[in-house]
Amino acid sequence: MRYNRWALYGLLCLAAIMIMAPVFIMISTSLKSMDEIRNGSIFTLPADPSFAAWSKAWFGDCTQTLGEKCGGLSSSFMTSVQIVIPALFLSVGLGAVTGYSLAVWKMKGANVMFAALLVGMFIPPQVTLYPLIIMIRELGIFGSIQGLILVHVIWGVAFTTMMFRNFFKTVPQDLLKAARIDGAGFWRLFWHVMLPLSLPILGVAMILQFTYIWNDFLLGLTFGGRSGQPMTVALNNLVGSQFGEKEYNVDMAATMLTALPTLAVYLLSGRLFVRGIAAGAVKG
């Protein structure tokens, strides 16, 4: 029995090491100099850890590029923030109201609409990409932050609606009846009864939407243009650019910087994230 326990912990630790190794390699590479990277192995610890690569990834290096663009990731970080915050509140807010309407006020066609949304969550974004480009262009917001916000709201609403609807379905009918007898209308019931009840699911939806929007690449690439480039797109450009010698330490520092906000949210929110990720996985 005791040997079994050892084997169990051994396997778990092995799995943990295998999962963490790439993250460890990323961090340690970002702290090395290029000479050390060339001469050493990816597993060795940095001999003389330095944040030089980090500052280069963040502020940019004007000596190497062709003068066209010399900002590091800092400007696209700001772009990402400007996209995420409004898109987050709009998509979660709209999802809460829609989910509430579908679950509580049984209108004609509510189930059809729910089914349509459920299917909608699985539609690959590529399928509606071009019509969406035309629409955003016609609205005159192509290549801007506003355009990206709108696209994220469109793509997020099916998922957030689904989460809130499933949650509001579990609210006891008696509670709703009592509130309605007390004279609560559509919005009063929403603000004063349902929304306070839904705080945990609200947290989950916010965390997941934040992660999805921050991590998005396709929409940012397509709709961002030059001025609305989010961090994932900038990272991919940075790593893929072929000017001069490839600086792996800067690449890895840039990768860390891009991953940090969602990593922080994950580590800080812990259980909420775990609870929600299963429900949110549908959106992939």
Add this chain to the structure above:
Amino acid sequence: MALIPAMTITIVCFYGFIIWTFVISLTRSRLLPVYKFTGFEQYVRLFANERWWTAMQNLAIHGFLFIGGCVVFGYFLAILIDRGVKAEGMFRTLFMLPLSMSFIVTGVIWQWVMNPGLGLQEAVRALGWTGFEFNWIVRPERSIYTLAIAGIWQQVGLCMALFLAGLRNIDPNIWKASRVDGIPVWRVYLHIITPMMRTVFFTVFILMSAIVMKAFDLVVALTGGGPGFSSDLPARFVVDHILNRQELGLGAAGAFVLLCTVIAVISPYIYFELKKERGGRGH
């Protein structure tokens, strides 16, 4: 009234745009949409396109390895954690950590680890094992396998979490009974627990399939579809033809075929979800 925005989005942006894409796929559109219908010509071109078939074949290989790997490793990790270990929360947190990162980040990390000159291959060779080879990322016949490695690394935690939730729902009396009967633990899992978990397996399969079909970011960041088009995937084929190659009609045809594949896989799931919904009201 409150439903209007969401309803508009659903009807116009989902279903309307799908129809629009289908219409474009029936035309000769290249750079801009041209509404001159040519029937299924674009589909004929698509099915004669070698790159498309490479991409579809890659989707099958990647899908099989990625889903299989996530299910097997995810279930295995869930069972390990379910054996009542201490520090369960810590292991769970670690296994799910990659989930918080984007596919772009995942792709860049693994591109570095699999770099044949400076990455894992060189590190192992430096340890004295000089014949070691791990250069799949630059070998056209192997590059598709690298996608599954990075993909499994990122998503295995999610599968673990879903399986773990399933295992926690198993009636503890089953364990008591099997202990009384003296059945070895591994046989209980294999012959009793696993069959009871079939709905969880089904859900995991559907979720992972949905991720595979949309797979775009990972292939862009990890291999760029290369070397050549050896690790291309349909989602990337579609985006490339619409955005870069001015082959709008062909891209739309590819998108529509992709959608049909998604629907074929997803529809049983949607059916069960809705049935559960209807059946659930009676209880």
